[in-house]
Amino acid sequence: MTAITKSPRTTKPRAAPAAKVRRAGKPKIPKVGFVSLGCPKALVDSERIITRLRSEGYQIAADYDGVDVVVVNTCGFLNSAKEESLSAIGEAMAANGRVIVTGCLGVEEARILAEHPGVLAVTGPHQYEQVMEAVHQAVPPLHDPFIDLVPAEGFRLTPRHYAYLKISEGCNNACSFCIIPDLRGKLASRPANHVMTEAEKLVQAGVKELLVISQDTSAYGLDIKYATSPWKGAPLAARFLDLTTALGHLGAWVRLHYVYPYPHVDDIIPLMADGKILPYLDIPFQHASPRVLKAMRRPGNQDKTAARIAKWRKICPDLALRSTFIVGFPGETEEDFQMLLDWLQEARLNRVGCFKYEPVEGAKANDLAGAVPEDVKEERWHRFMAAQQEISRDILGTRIGRTIDVIIDEVDEEGALGRSKWDAPEIDGSVFLNGATELVAGQIVQAKIVHADEYDLWGEVA
Numbered sequence: 001m002t003a004i005t006k007s008p009r010t011t012k013p014r015a016a017p018a019a020k021v022r023r024a025g026k027p028k029i030p031k032v033g034f035v036s037l038g039c040p041k042a043l044v045d046s047e048r049i050i051t052r053l054r055s056e057g058y059q060i061a062a063d064y065d066g067v068d069v070v071v072v073n074t075c076g077f078l079n080s081a082k083e084e085s086l087s088a089i090g091e092a093m094a095a096n097g098r099v100i101v102t103g104c105l106g107v108e109e110a111r112i113l114a115e116h117p118g119v120l121a122v123t124g125p126h127q128y129e130q131v132m133e134a135v136h137q138a139v140p141p142l143h144d145p146f147i148d149l150v151p152a153e154g155f156r157l158t159p160r161h162y163a164y165l166k167i168s169e170g171c172n173n174a175c176s177f178c179i180i181p182d183l184r185g186k187l188a189s190r191p192a193n194h195v196m197t198e199a200e201k202l203v204q205a206g207v208k209e210l211l212v213i214s215q216d217t218s219a220y221g222l223d224i225k226y227a228t229s230p231w232k233g234a235p236l237a238a239r240f241l242d243l244t245t246a247l248g249h250l251g252a253w254v255r256l257h258y259v260y261p262y263p264h265v266d267d268i269i270p271l272m273a274d275g276k277i278l279p280y281l282d283i284p285f286q287h288a289s290p291r292v293l294k295a296m297r298r299p300g301n302q303d304k305t306a307a308r309i310a311k312w313r314k315i316c317p318d319l320a321l322r323s324t325f326i327v328g329f330p331g332e333t334e335e336d337f338q339m340l341l342d343w344l345q346e347a348r349l350n351r352v353g354c355f356k357y358e359p360v361e362g363a364k365a366n367d368l369a370g371a372v373p374e375d376v377k378e379e380r381w382h383r384f385m386a387a388q389q390e391i392s393r394d395i396l397g398t399r400i401g402r403t404i405d406v407i408i409d410e411v412d413e414e415g416a417l418g419r420s421k422w423d424a425p426e427i428d429g430s431v432f433l434n435g436a437t438e439l440v441a442g443q444i445v446q447a448k449i450v451h452a453d454e455y456d457l458w459g460e461v462a
């Protein structure tokens with residue numbers, strides 16, 4: 001097996017690694033034609049891509065016949081090299097029609113697409129991951145359970161029917177009580193097509209609910225300037241709205257966690273109203289007093305936030321909001337705390353977690369004056385929880401009589417335990433379906449709600 005290797009300076013072909021021996025009777029091995037142009041640096045890129053392809057079981061072919069897709073690693077050094085690269089792309093398009101372009105000319109995506117609009121994907125130099133993603137999309141690798149120790153969707157520690165989908169690492173904010181930016185660094189977003197490929201594999205493996213997580217989900221893509229990457233034959237921007245929209249097409253429940261309330265969060269509410277993603281937003285508000293929020297170094301206009309929540313609920317009346325708060329933050333007065341309770345009454349959040357402030361080693365908040373005594377923190381925490389319990393009981397009471405979708409988490413001899421669209425696993429409430437022993441985990445059923453308390457719902461399968 002050889003790759004087709006050409007160079008503006010040498011046309012001497014170079015050998016690709018030997019083919020892996022496969023047992024007879026196996027499904028057809030995916031085949032990639034590889035055209036390598038340009039200098040030794042480009043050649044090393046080609047070797048790396050070919051190594052990855054081979055390690056995933058792809059065959060590398062010396063010609064275009066019978067290959068599932070062709071990768072053209074281009075050169076963009078001189079005009080003559082660019083011309084040769086464009087003509088190599090044209091040759092591969094004419095002979096095969098399924099072409100992925102990478103390498104130095106890849107930075108001139110518009111020029112390539114203008115001349116060869118049918119190209120499947122264009123990536124730049126050293127973008128091995130993006131090339132692999134494009135190949136995976138064009139022709140998925142074979143999963144061979146006899147030799148691959150890792151399932152196609154990777155290892156997971158969650159039940160089979162839901163999975164966490166991490167879209168970025170790190171955080172650009174500087175909340176004074178938090179050391180995550182020091183520990184994990186600045187925001188580092190994954191390319192949109194990496195996220196989508198993982199999400200699609202999870203759904204293909206039986207996942208019914210994707211839980212989108214990161215430190216700062218709505219900042220997604222800011223660090224990579226919302227770069228596009230090819231997904232299903234079109235560029236997909238690494239932007240909160242675009243990614244969320246694409247995830248909404250996978251046919252699974254999509255639940256958004258850790259959404260910082262930037263203005264553009266408003267844009268995704270219509271997706272929730274249209275049923276494309278779950279009507280659920282997990283926004284860690286942390287407090288409501290502008291003074292405390294300022295000390296926390298968090299955005300501080302909770303009046304505006306309450307008005308936004310009201311607007312969101314107008315667009316999507318079924319929207320469930322979950323949040324976390326900190327009581328007893330340094331300098332929090334009784335007046336600040338009362339402001340928080342009043343705001344809670346106004347915002348009427350569906351699910352709330354509350355923490356008593358604890359200093360974290362290395363956090364800036366440790367230098368703040370006005371430490372709140374432990375007994376005061378404790379007392380405020382109980383008042384906060386009691387206020388929220390009432391709100392939650394009221395909201396859950398309005399669910400009685402409604403028929404809703406329930407995803408089943410567990411079944412035992414007494415019945416099934418599931419969740420509504422308004423409840424995330426582990427942190428929110430449950431729907432008890434007593435006697436529904438015939439259900440299985442991962443099933444989504446309709447249930448009529450017959451009873452509620454301040455945390456959970458009880459229903460009958462409709």
Ligand code: SF4
Nearest residue numbers: 171173175178180215
């Ligand atoms: S609390 Fe969240 S948003 Fe604030 S710095 Fe920490 S990780 Fe970032």
